[in-house]
Each structure stands twice: as C-alpha cells, then as structure tokens.
Amino acid sequence: MKSFRWTFVFVAAVACLIAFTYWDYQRAVKESEREVQAKNVIRLSTDELTKVQILKRGSDGLALEKIDGKWHLVEPIKDLADEQAVATLLLSFKNEQAIETVVDGVDGEGLKTYGLDDPVSRLKLAAGDKTQEIKIGSVKAYDSNLYAQIDDEPKVYLVSSSWDVHLAKLPNDLRDKHLLRKELKIDDVEKISMRFGSEADEFELVKDGESWRVVKGAPPFPVLTDKVKFYLDAVKGVRAQDFIEGSTTKPADLAKHGLNRPVFELRLYTDDSKTPYFTARFAKPSDKPLSGPPTVAVTSSDYNEVLKVTNSMLDSVQKPPENFYDKRKAFQFSEGDVARVEVSSPRLKGAFIKKDNQWESADPDLQKEVDSAKLNQAIAKIRSFEAVRVLEPKDRRTLKNESVIKFLNTSGDLVFELGWGGAENGKARMGRPEARYVPVRTNLAENLVGLPEGELKALDLENWLKPKSTPSPTPAPATPSPTPEKP
Numbered sequence: 099m100k101s102f103r104w105t106f107v108f109v110a111a112v113a114c115l116i117a118f119t120y121w122d123y124q125r126a127v128k129e130s131e132r133e134v135q136a137k138n139v140i141r142l143s144t145d146e147l148t149k150v151q152i153l154k155r156g157s158d159g160l161a162l163e164k165i166d167g168k169w170h171l172v173e174p175i176k177d178l179a180d181e182q183a184v185a186t187l188l189l190s191f192k193n194e195q196a197i198e199t200v201v202d203g204v205d206g207e208g209l210k211t212y213g214l215d216d217p218v219s220r221l222k223l224a225a226g227d228k229t230q231e232i233k234i235g236s237v238k239a240y241d242s243n244l245y246a247q248i249d250d251e252p253k254v255y256l257v258s259s260s261w262d263v264h265l266a267k268l269p270n271d272l273r274d275k276h277l278l279r280k281e282l283k284i285d286d287v288e289k290i291s292m293r294f295g296s297e298a299d300e301f302e303l304v305k306d307g308e309s310w311r312v313v314k315g316a317p318p319f320p321v322l323t324d325k326v327k328f329y330l331d332a333v334k335g336v337r338a339q340d341f342i343e344g345s346t347t348k349p350a351d352l353a354k355h356g357l358n359r360p361v362f363e364l365r366l367y368t369d370d371s372k373t374p375y376f377t378a379r380f381a382k383p384s385d386k387p388l389s390g391p392p393t394v395a396v397t398s399s400d401y402n403e404v405l406k407v408t409n410s411m412l413d414s415v416q417k418p419p420e421n422f423y424d425k426r427k428a429f430q431f432s433e434g435d436v437a438r439v440e441v442s443s444p445r446l447k448g449a450f451i452k453k454d455n456q457w458e459s460a461d462p463d464l465q466k467e468v469d470s471a472k473l474n475q476a477i478a479k480i481r482s483f484e485a486v487r488v489l490e491p492k493d494r495r496t497l498k499n500e501s502v503i504k505f506l507n508t509s510g511d512l513v514f515e516l517g518w519g520g521a522e523n524g525k526a527r528m529g530r531p532e533a534r535y536v537p538v539r540t541n542l543a544e545n546l547v548g549l550p551e552g553e554l555k556a557l558d559l560e561n562w563l564k565p566k567s568t569p570s571p572t573p574a575p576a577t578p579s580p581t582p583e584k585p
C-alpha cells in the first residue's frame with residue numbers, strides 16, 4: 099500500500115511538471131507573438147481591410163475600396179482593381195515591422211525634426227469601423243531608412259526604406275489589366291473566331307455537344323477538346339503591360355495605333371452566335387520601341403481605351419489551326435497487330451514478316467538479313483509522329499514519287515498505311531511560320547498532313563537490311579598423337 103502511495107505521488111508530480119512546462123511554453127509563445135505584434139507597423143488585419151488610401155504630398159494619390167468582395171479603384175479614377183496586385187501590396191504592408199522606436203513622447207515641435215509635421219506620404223486603412231494611419235516623414239535617416247508615426251501616437255519609429263516603394267504605387271499599377279474582364283466560364287463558350295490580318299484568313303471553331311469541330315478557314319480534322327479549353331484558359335490569363343495614356347477607341351485614335359487594320363482579331367461567342375461576348379484586336383508589333391521590349395497595341399471590348407501587351411501575350415492567343423488538332427491521330431495504329439511490313443521506296447523495297455518476335459525477309463533468296471531493332475524503332479517512331487500542318491483531303495491530290503509503307507496483320511489485313519512525297523515549302527499564314535514539310539497520307543485520316551522533313555529521314559529505311567552474318571567455321575577435332583609402343 100505504501101509503495102502504491104509513492105507511485106501516485108510520483109505520477110502526480112510528473113503530471114504537474116508537464117502541465118507547468120506546457121503552460122510556460124504557451125506563455126513564451128504568446129509573449130513572443132505580442133513582441134512581434136508590437137513591432138508590426140500595420141495593426142489591423144490585412145485580410146479584413148475594406149479601404150486603402152495612399153496620399154502623396156503634391157499629388158492626388160489613390161484610393162481602393164472593397165465592394166461586393168472585390169477591390170475597386172475609386173480615386174482618382176473609378177475602375178476594377180487587379181486582385182493579385184492588391185493582394186501583393188497588402189502582403190507587403192503586413193510584413194513590415196518597425197526597426198526600432200526612435201523617440202517615445204515626441205511633441206509637435208519634435209515631429210519637425212523627422213519631417214512628420216508635413217509627411218511626404220500617408221497610408222490610411224479601414225477595416226469596418228477600425229481605422230489606422232501611417233505617416234512617413236520627409237526626412238530620411240543616415241542609412242536611407244525612414245521615420246514614421248502611427249496614428250497620433252507620441253512616438254517616432256524607424257522603418258524600412260521599402261515604404262517608399264510601397265507608397266509610390268500609381269493608379270495604373272493597381273488597375274485590372276486582364277483583356278477579358280468579364281466573368282467567363284470556359285464551358286459556356288460555343289464558338290471561337292480568329293481573323294489573321296484579312297477576311298480571307300478567318301478560322302472558326304464551333305462546339306458540337308461536348309466536342310469541337312472546324313467550320314471555317316481550315317480543313318476538317320479531329321479537334322482535341324482539352325486543347326480548346328487550354329487555349330481559352332490562356333485567353334483569360336492575358337494581361338496588358340500598361341495603358342496607353344490618353345487613348346480612346348474612336349476610329350481616328352485606333353488608326354493612330356495601327357488598330358484600324360489589326361494583324362489578329364479574336365472573338366468569343368457564348369449563347370448568342372451572332373454577337374461576340376468578347377472581342378480583342380491586336381496591332382502589328384512595334385519594331386523598335388523607344389525603351390523596353392517590343393509591345394503590341396491592343397483593344398478589348400471590355401475597355402474604352404487602348405492597352406499594350408508584350409509580344410509573348412500576342413503569341414499566346416494567335417494560334418494556327420494545328421494548335422487545336424489531334425496531330426497524332428493520323429498515326430495511332432496498334433503496334434501489336436503488325437505482323438508484316440511492305441515497303442516501296444527509292445531507299446528500300448521489300449517485304450518483311452515477324453517470326454518469334456524477330457523480323458526476317460519474306461524473300462528467302464535475299465542475301466541480307468533484317469535488322470529487327472532498326473525496324474522496331476521505325477514502327478515506334480511512326481506512332482510518335484505529330485503533324486505540323488493539316489492539308490487538303492487526300493482524294494484531291496496525288497503525291498508525286500510516292501514512297502509507301504504498309505503494315506498488315508497475320509490475316510493480311512491492312513493495319514496502317516503511310517505514303518509520302520517530296521518536301522514542300524509552307525507559306526506563313528494564320529499564325530504559322532514559313533516552314534518546309536513533307537506531305538503525308540495515312541489510312542487513318544481523310545486529309546493529307548505535313549511532317550517535318552527530318553522525321554521521315556529518321557526512319558532510316560536504308561539500314562533496315564544488313565549483310566548476313568557468316569557463322570564462324572567449326573574447328574576440326576584435334577588428331578590424337580600416336581601412343582608410343584612399349585619396347
């Protein structure tokens with residue numbers, strides 16, 4: 099019984115020690131948090147802010163207000179704010195801490211010493227009924243840091259020089275610059291229309307149930323729905339670099355920026371197939387900008403002014419028809435079904451059959467053997483082909499000097515047929531660069547397609563056959579030496 103009593107006392111003592119250690123740890127954590135919070139320049143929760151105002155001495159400054167859950171510029175212009183830009187600004191406020199308290203108990207005369215009697219900038223914040231003001235003095239410390247006063251506290255704080263950057267924001271820095279501002283669900287888009295410089299180069303995709311098809315400007319060919327969705331998502335993400343100051347969408351102003359004859363026009367349609375939900379027009383990229391990278395003037399149906407975007411933003415939306423096609427569709431045959439290959443080409447003529455997973459010539463008199471590894475690599479290579487162009491229907495054109503490869507199954511039925519002619523020069527059109535390609539036909543596509551010239555050369559037809567290996571002669575058995583007779 100006595101032993102049990104001491105055990106109980108020991109357990110109770112350990113429990114008390116653990117409880118005290120936990121309490122002490124929590125107290126230290128809270129004390130540390132209070133010390134951090136005491137250094138925070140922003141005392142309000144940035145997540146709960148509803149108003150932000152930046153005032154600069156000698157300028158209008160700017161004001162932001164959260165309306166229906168979204169930030170808006172309300173001064174000096176009224177416009178949508180860029181949510182990401184505002185979030186970044188608020189995060190920079192949140193992370194700022196006072197370096198030290200320079201003076202505790204300063205009066206009005208003392209504020210002059212730090213330029214806080216006439217601050218160079220002010221930040222006013224509101225979170226519901228709670229407000230806060232940060233003033234930045236016009237006098238800088240010897241290390242370029244700044245002096246600040248929070249509300250009307252009789253204290254002067256030393257703060258980071260980064261406050262100069264935070265409070266130097268201009269209205270255009272915080273305006274929403276997405277070309278497509280309106281809410282748009284990708285699944286609501288029913289038609290995409292692109293015009294490349296002229297009426298003759300107009301390309302249209304139309305939604306047909308859950309899939310998409312080409313209806314204008316390009317040959318009919320299977321379209322990948324995921325590629326269309328990826329494209330629309332890219333359109334939603336296009337952001338202008340800046341606004342062109344003083345611009346309008348009046349005809350004379352559009353002509354001034356080259357938008358009377360745009361090099362590319364995009365239209366998106368939803369439930370109304372005749373009236374675009376969204377339109378964007380892009381001018382010819384500037385060749386030699388006065389400063390910075392080349393930019394493109396653009397107008398959007400969501401704006402009444404001209405914007406400018408980088409060339410990369412234009413490239414992300416100016417896509418040729420092949421961007422949407424299933425470019426591997428014409429080459430997707432079942433490799434496992436192939437049991438016989440027939441080739442008719444200037445580089446190789448012959449037929450080959452598979453036996454025990456090895457290839458051999460169908461001609462028993464052929465004085466060469468098949469390089470099975472080369473042939474298998476060629477089959478895999480063909481299945482990886484991707485068309486760079488979709489051409490006219492194959493029944494409208496005969497390929498000159500055609501080379502042909504046929505793949506057949508064990509019953510002699512055609513699995514896949516590939517035919518190609520000589521290389522051609524493709525003109526730059528509909529966002530495509532000028533390029534050289536080889537016209538190709540297959541039994542899996544109604545249209546001819548273009549392949550890069552090097553792809554067909556990589557089939558390495560001339561090396562499918564190799565000299566027969568001559569077996570090494572079997573050495574004659576050694577003649578035993580005669581056993582000497584015993585005397």
